[in-house]
Every structure is written in structure tokens, then in C-alpha cells.
Amino acid sequence: MNWTWFPEYFPLLLQGLWLTIQLLVLSMIFGMTIAVPVGLVQVTGPKWLAAIAKGYCTVMRGTPLLVQLWLLYFGLGSVFSAYPEIRQSMFWPILREGYFYAVLAFTLNTGGYSGEIMRGGFLSVPKGELEAARAYGMSPWKVLHRIWFPRAVRNVLPTLANETVLLLKATPLAATVTVLDIFGVILRVRQNTYITYEPLITAALIYMALTFLITRAFNYVEGLVPSRR
Amino acid sequence: MIPEILTFGDKGFGDELFRGTQFTLLIAASAYVIGICIGLIGASAKLYGGALSRGSAATYTTIIRSVPEVVLILLLYFAGTRGINTLLGFVGLGPIEVNGTLAAIVVLGVVQGAYHTEVFRAAIQAVPIGQIEAGKAFGMGGMQIFRRVTGPAMLPNAIPGMSNLWLIVIKDTALVAVVGNYELLSTTASAAAFTKRYMLFFLTTALIYLSITLVSNYFIGLLESRYRRGQTRLA
Numbered sequence: 497m498n499w500t501w502f503p504e505y506f507p508l509l510l511q512g513l514w515l516t517i518q519l520l521v522l523s524m525i526f527g528m529t530i531a532v533p534v535g536l537v538q539v540t541g542p543k544w545l546a547a548i549a550k551g552y553c554t555v556m557r558g559t560p561l562l563v564q565l566w567l568l569y570f571g572l573g574s575v576f577s578a579y580p581e582i583r584q585s586m587f588w589p590i591l592r593e594g595y596f597y598a599v600l601a602f603t604l605n606t607g608g609y610s611g612e613i614m615r616g617g618f619l620s621v622p623k624g625e626l627e628a629a630r631a632y633g634m635s636p637w638k639v640l641h642r643i644w645f646p647r648a649v650r651n652v653l654p655t656l657a658n659e660t661v662l663l664l665k666a667t668p669l670a671a672t673v674t675v676l677d678i679f680g681v682i683l684r685v686r687q688n689t690y691i692t693y694e695p696l697i698t699a700a701l702i703y704m705a706l707t708f709l710i711t712r713a714f715n716y717v718e719g720l721v722p723s724r725r
Numbered sequence: 726m727i728p729e730i731l732t733f734g735d736k737g738f739g740d741e742l743f744r745g746t747q748f749t750l751l752i753a754a755s756a757y758v759i760g761i762c763i764g765l766i767g768a769s770a771k772l773y774g775g776a777l778s779r780g781s782a783a784t785y786t787t788i789i790r791s792v793p794e795v796v797l798i799l800l801l802y803f804a805g806t807r808g809i810n811t812l813l814g815f816v817g818l819g820p821i822e823v824n825g826t827l828a829a830i831v832v833l834g835v836v837q838g839a840y841h842t843e844v845f846r847a848a849i850q851a852v853p854i855g856q857i858e859a860g861k862a863f864g865m866g867g868m869q870i871f872r873r874v875t876g877p878a879m880l881p882n883a884i885p886g887m888s889n890l891w892l893i894v895i896k897d898t899a900l901v902a903v904v905g906n907y908e909l910l911s912t913t914a915s916a917a918a919f920t921k922r923y924m925l926f927f928l929t930t931a932l933i934y935l936s937i938t939l940v941s942n943y944f945i946g947l948l949e950s951r952y953r954r955g956q957t958r959l960a
Binding site for chain 1: 788791792793794795796797799800803804892895896897898899900902903910913914917921923924927928930931934935938939
């Protein structure tokens with residue numbers, strides 16, 4: 497076992513950890529803002545909107561995340577850089593970064609998966625509760641944000657926990673588009689020192705710890721909302 | 726209608742992409758079969774094994790399912806290469822270059838095995854215990870009970886999970902591109918880098934993956950309705 501590299505790369509690893517957490521949290525938040533309407537319109541929306549949402553989910557779930565990421569980073573990136581107007585715009589410093597494309601790809605991807613989860617969640621709320629809410633004279637919007645949405649999220653919380661873990665396990669793909677997340681740092685250590693196993697095992701341990709923390713956090717939140725089953 | 730760059734022959738990358746697709750399907754199918762074998766072993770270890778086999782099966786599934794696939798692929802790829810060469814060294818043979826495709830198959834198979842273990846474990850547990858007891862009462866041995874009772878009875882329960890895993894393994898083959906290979910995504914990446922037509926190539930590849938998924942979905946539907954025949958439908 498060769499751990500001589502560890503002290504030197506420790507600060508970089510911490511930065512990598514922070515980047516991984518950022519990728520996870522940002523993509524999950526943005527992804528959920530896509531997922532909720534995508535799930536909702538499939539349950540109650542007009543047919544054409546439901547069809548679009550369904551198609552979006554199918555494409556996102558039917559193609560590998562790495563293809564989506566590289567399509568955005570290399571494909572969209574090369575289209576962007578072909579236009580001088582974009583290259584000279586104020587957004588270019590963001591559009592140039594692999595980080596941006598990683599968050600974009602993860603967001604769109606988890607939006608598709610969580611969209612399906614949310615569809616199931618909205619369907620799982622008993623009809624009687626929604627009818628009761630309407631009978632109280634609540635507007636459709638009020639029914640949604642007081643009854644339908646909270647109940648749906650509570651029902652699919654375990655599945656969302658799973659999806660969050662899957663998303664965490666997808667974040668190392670960002671290293672392929674130059675993001676120095678945990679995995680990126682590990683690859684750099686390997687490149688610079690030619691040590692293979694110890695860095696990779698370190699990465700595996702860090703991801704296992706993060707998985708454990710996510711599972712615990714979701715269990716805690718589940719415990720906050722009492723549910724009778 | 727198809728751009729010349731995607732046609733078959735000298736001028737286009739059609740035949741390269743086709744070959745890549747074949748490799749992807751080969752890797753996915755072989756890894757899937759290995760995964761099923763490991764899964765059956767793992768599930769029986771978890772359900773019927775002693776403390777040692779239960780413990781090792783639990784460790785295996787926990788580690789594999791909480792570490793990112795890319796990390797596992799790199800780890801198993803390098804560890805596997807070194808392991809094989811150490812073994813060869815013991816018997817006095819020189820180191821060999823491990824075939825990338827074979828390594829990919831084994832690695833993805835080991836990853837799939839962990840998920841298959843859980844699928845089979847749950848599926849077997851859902852088989853009414855009375856049916857297995859009835860098999861025992863007839864004097865069947867362990868293998869015979871599995872072949873005649875537990876196997877067929879658990880299959881309808883396992884099929885949804887197994888179909889998910891098939892879709893996952895197809896998408897996971899793309900990760901092999903990280904260590905470089907001849908499968909679809911690596912081929913696409915080099916073709917795209919060579920021609921600078923990134924958008925075109927990655928879109929084409931996404932379409933290929935999507936059609937594999939959709940075709941698989943169709944057959945999974947057929948398979949599931951066949952294996953659920955005779956089961957009473959829930960209201």
C-alpha cells in the first residue's frame with residue numbers, strides 16, 4: 497500500500513468533495529423543478545403536453561447519461577463556440593466550463609427519471625383526499641400545493657432517495673468533461689503519480705460514505721412525516 | 726437523406742458505428758448472462774447460506790451498489806489485469822495484455838451480479854413457502870425443487886427487475902468508453918473527434934441506444950405477459 501500521495505492531494509480531494517456535493521445538490525434541485533411539472537402533466541395535463549413529457553422521459557431514460565453529457569459538452573459546446581456572438585457574450589465564461597454542461601446533463605437526466613417517479617407519486621394519492629380538498633372550495637392550485645404535492649412527495653420519498661444515490665453515482669462522469677470532482681482528482685493523482693489502487697479505493701470509500709449519508713438523511717426526513725400504512 | 730459521413734464504406738462511418746453497436750450488444754448480453762449466474766449464486770447464499778456466505782454476499786452487494794460504476798470499472802479493470810498476471814507469474818508465464826472487451830464483460834457482469842442478487846432474493850422470497858414445502862414433501866432434492874418449483878414460480882416476480890437490469894446494462898456499456906474500447910460510444914467519440922462533427926455523431930449514437938431500448942421494451946412486454954399467463958390479475 498502506497499499512501500505517500502495522500503497528504504499532498506488532501507486539500508484537492510476536499511475541493512473535489514465539495515464539487516461533487518455541488519453537482520449533486522444543484523442537479524437534484526433543478527432536476528426536481530423539471531420533474532414535478534413533467535410528472536404532473538402526465539397525470540392531469542392535456543394530451544399533447546402529456547405526450548411531450550412522456551417522450552422527454554423516454555429519451556432521457558433510454559440513452560446513456562454519458563452520451564447525453566458528451567452530446568451537450570462536445571456537441572452543443574462546438575455549436576456554441578462556432579458563433580462569435582456567443583463567444584464574446586458575458587455568458588461565455590460559464591458556457592466554456594465543463595461544470596456547466598455536467599450540471600445541465602445531470603439535471604435533464606434526473607429530471608426524466610424523477611419525472612416518472614413523480615408521476616407515480618401523483619397517481620398514488622387517494623382520489624378521495626383530492627375530492628375532499630375540492631369540496632372545501634380550494635382552487636386547483638391550492639389543492640396542488642396543500643394536498644396533492646405534499647402527499648405525492650411523501651409517498652415516493654424512498655424512491656427519490658434511491659434516485660439521489662443513483663445521481664451521486666453518476667457524478668463522477670463529470671470528470672470526463674474536465675470537472676475536478678472527487679473522481680477527477682483521483683484520476684489526476686493516478687496520472688501524476690502512477691499509483692492506481694489506493695486513489696481508486698479512496699474514491700470508492702468516499703462514495704460509500706456519501707451514499708450512507710444520503711440514505712440516513714432521507715430516512716430522517718421520512719421519519720419527520722408520520723405516515724400510517 | 727442519410728448524410729454521406731454516416732454511410733457504409735470508405736467515405737462514411739456507418740460500418741464503424743455498426744461494429745460498435747455489435748460490440749455494445751455483445752458486451753451487454755454477455756455481462757447480463759454472467760450477472761444472472763452470479764445473482765442466482767448470491768441470492769441462494771443470502772437466503773440459504775451459512776454465516777460466512779451470507780456475510781460475504783451482503784458485503785459484495787453493499788459495496789457494488791454504493792460505489793459508482795465508473796470507479797468500479799477502473800478498479801476491477803486494473804485489479805483484474807494485475808491479478809491475472811500475478812497468477813500467470815506463479816505458474817511461470819509472462820504478463821499478458823488483457824483483452825479490453827473481455828475485461829468490460831467481466832467487470833459489468835460483476836456489477837450486474839450484485840443487482841441480480843437482490844432481484845432474485847426478493848423474487849424467491851415472494852414465492853409462497855407452502856409450494857416449496859410441498860416440493861420437499863414429495864421428496865425432491867434442492868436442485869430439483871429449484872428447477873421445478875422455486876425457479877418457475879419466482880420468474881414472474883423477477884422479470885420486472887430483470888428487465889430493468891437489461892436496460893441498465895445496455896446503458897452501462899457506454900461507461901466502458903472511459904477505459905477505451907471498441908464499443909459504440911468509444912467508436913462514436915473517436916469518429917466525432919476525427920471529423921469534428923460532434924453534434925451529428927453523438928445524436929446518431931443517442932438514437933441507436935434509444936432504438937435498442939425501445940426494441941427491448943417491446944420484447945420485455947411480450948415476455949412478461951407470457952410468464953404472467955395463468956396468474957390471477959389484481960383488480
